[in-house]
Amino acid sequence: MSAPALYTYFPSLGDLFTELIVQSYKSLEGKVTDACADAEESDLEQRLAAGPVAYRAWAVGHRRQFNLIFFDQISGYTAPADGPTVSAQTGVLQPIAAQYAEARGCSLPELLADAGLLDDFLGWWGAFHGIVALEVNHHLDWREPEAIFRRHLDTSIRGLLSTDTATRH
Numbered sequence: 001m002s003a004p005a006l007y008t009y010f011p012s013l014g015d016l017f018t019e020l021i022v023q024s025y026k027s028l029e030g031k032v033t034d035a036c037a038d039a040e041e042s043d044l045e046q047r048l049a050a051g052p053v054a055y056r057a058w059a060v061g062h063r064r065q066f067n068l069i070f071f072d073q074i075s076g077y078t079a080p081a082d083g084p085t086v087s088a089q090t091g092v093l094q095p096i097a098a099q100y101a102e103a104r105g106c107s108l109p110e111l112l113a114d115a116g117l118l119d120d121f122l123g124w125w126g127a128f129h130g131i132v133a134l135e136v137n138h139h140l141d142w143r144e145p146e147a148i149f150r151r152h153l154d155t156s157i158r159g160l161l162s163t164d165t166a167t168r169h
Helices: 003-009 013-038 044-061 063-070 084-103 108-113 115-136 145-161
Strands: none
Touching (some): 044 145, 084 115, 084 145, 108 115
């Protein structure tokens, strides 16, 4: 396909970039959603791990897409504010946030309405996201990144489920 032919399908280069980003998010969302659904009958500790483990697996298998949606700066491109990339990213995080909310003794809408709880969730997600980003970009090749990820995730889940943490909200 020639470059000018792309404009038959997309009104602008920005629209093409937006679509690539949205499709990458949707692919990641599918992986996370399926993993959370598969773990639905499991105990809370396993349900809490399912989304992040799927997130990591997708990222390692789709390194370029992962970097496109989280790190690559495309010169001259700005995602539309409150546009499809925002809702696509939200779709990725919702199944993980729902499990986190349950561990904190609340519903997803309650988590989203409470700025402190939402910040706690984003910090929790950010920690395993950071480890995944290091692995995807080969900064942990000299170690065993999957073991680091699992150790951190398991420790953070245990901490989240401890009595004093789970009852605060």
